[in-house]
Amino acid sequence: MLPELRALGWGADFESDYQAFCQTLTPEAQPQVQPVRVVGTGRQIVHVRGAHGDTEARLAGTLRQEQVAPAIGDWAVLEGAGTGPGRLLQVLPRRTTFSRALGADEGRRPQAVRQQVIAANVDVVLIVTAPDADFDLDRLERYVQAVQASGARPVLVLNKADLRPDVGWYLNELQSLGAELEVHAVSAADGQDLDALQALLTEGVTLALIGSSGVGKSTLTNALLRREAAQTGAVRASDSQGRHTTTTRTLYLVPGGGLLIDNPGLRDIAVWDAAAADFDDLEDLAAQCRFRKCTHTTEPGCAVRAAVQAGEVSAARLAAFQTQQRKRR
Numbered sequence: 001m002l003p004e005l006r007a008l009g010w011g012a013d014f015e016s017d018y019q020a021f022c023q024t025l026t027p028e029a030q031p032q033v034q035p036v037r038v039v040g041t042g043r044q045i046v047h048v049r050g051a052h053g054d055t056e057a058r059l060a061g062t063l064r065q066e067q068v069a070p071a072i073g074d075w076a077v078l079e080g081a082g083t084g085p086g087r088l089l090q091v092l093p094r095r096t097t098f099s100r101a102l103g104a105d106e107g108r109r110p111q112a113v114r115q116q117v118i119a120a121n122v123d124v125v126l127i128v129t130a131p132d133a134d135f136d137l138d139r140l141e142r143y144v145q146a147v148q149a150s151g152a153r154p155v156l157v158l159n160k161a162d163l164r165p166d167v168g169w170y171l172n173e174l175q176s177l178g179a180e181l182e183v184h185a186v187s188a189a190d191g192q193d194l195d196a197l198q199a200l201l202t203e204g205v206t207l208a209l210i211g212s213s214g215v216g217k218s219t220l221t222n223a224l225l226r227r228e229a230a231q232t233g234a235v236r237a238s239d240s241q242g243r244h245t246t247t248t249r250t251l252y253l254v255p256g257g258g259l260l261i262d263n264p265g266l267r268d269i270a271v272w273d274a275a276a277a278d279f280d281d282l283e284d285l286a287a288q289c290r291f292r293k294c295t296h297t298t299e300p301g302c303a304v305r306a307a308v309q310a311g312e313v314s315a316a317r318l319a320a321f322q323t324q325q326r327k328r329r
């Protein structure tokens with residue numbers, strides 16, 4: 001396994017899915033493809049990074065028909081990198097999926113339904129709060145549940161610890177959400193106690209931050225990336241017709257190891273669905289999927305995804321269902 005890929009989060013499970021996909025290609029086509037990670041998304045084009053660096057890619061027609069829009073963090077199969085933009089042939093099954101619940105009016109627009117996955121293959125999510133008016137245990141508990149539903153591991157971060165002489169009470173409250181949960185107090189603004197968060201960023205681990213506006217997510221992101229101020233992630237690129245397109249790059253390699261997704265959609269957690277516990281309707285749908293072991297991510301003939309795309313099932317419920325299925329396997 002190439003170390004460059006491992007640093008991007010590649011692992012044995014992606015490798016086997018990738019090999020399985022390669023088996024479906026002709027022997028001539030096989031040397032033309034490579035696995036890449038989606039680091040930026042745009043309207044026409046995605047920005048990807050592989051073992052040999054960054055490139056742009058268009059979506060293959062088959063991928064567009066499958067209606068699996070590549071999301072930030074996805075692993076995908078790239079064809080023909082080198083001269084001009086390549087083509088993304090396939091999105092590999094996601095290990096974790098952050099989906100946004102769609103409002104009633106949004107649900108009627110198929111275009112919007114296709115945009116539902118906001119981040120894929122996130123391993124750890126920092127749920128950021130502060131010892132001030134933002135602190136709301138009920139809301140934080142919903143965040144923990146949403147992160148767990150996505151398949152990622154939640155870590156609770158009390159930022160702005162410098163605001164209080166003693167944050168013990170806040171830390172106890174956070175810990176009451178689950179004895180197994182990791183809880184940290186930090187001061188992003190002056191770089192205090194960030195070691196524990198840096199320690200989470202081991203090679204190939206993908207981290208994301210959520211929390212309400214103003215709790216210090218940008219400050220924390222900049223501190224972890226060791227950069228001065230928020231950079232704009234816009235990348236100008238040209239597609240095959242020479243038109244300029246813009247992809248927003250929101251997945252970063254962290255100096256010292258790990259990856260960080262800084263995604264406005266992820267921050268907007270307030271609109272997420274609370275995952276319902278009852279999946280009878282989804283079980284019925286899953287029985288109609290073409291593949292018996294369908295994970296409802298990128299497989300063709302998936303009845304569950306079809307229902308999500310039709311707006312009949314919310315993306316958050318699909319994510320929760322997938323988590324439950326994964327735990328059962």
Ligand SMILES: Nc1nc2c(ncn2[C@@H]2O[C@H](COP(=O)(O)OP(=O)(O)OP(=O)(O)O)[C@@H](O)[C@H]2O)c(=O)[nH]1
Nearest residue numbers: 159160187188189190212213214215216217218219
């Ligand atoms: N006292 C104190 N203030 C902080 C700390 N971290 C961030 N702040 C301040 O909190 C304010 C909001 O910080 P941001 O990083 O912009 O918060 P955010 O969560 O990214 O906010 P949005 O971009 O609206 O989502 C800024 O004025 C920061 O300087 C900290 O550790 N201590």
Ligand SMILES: [Zn+2]
Nearest residue numbers: 289294296302
């Ligand atoms: Zn399915």
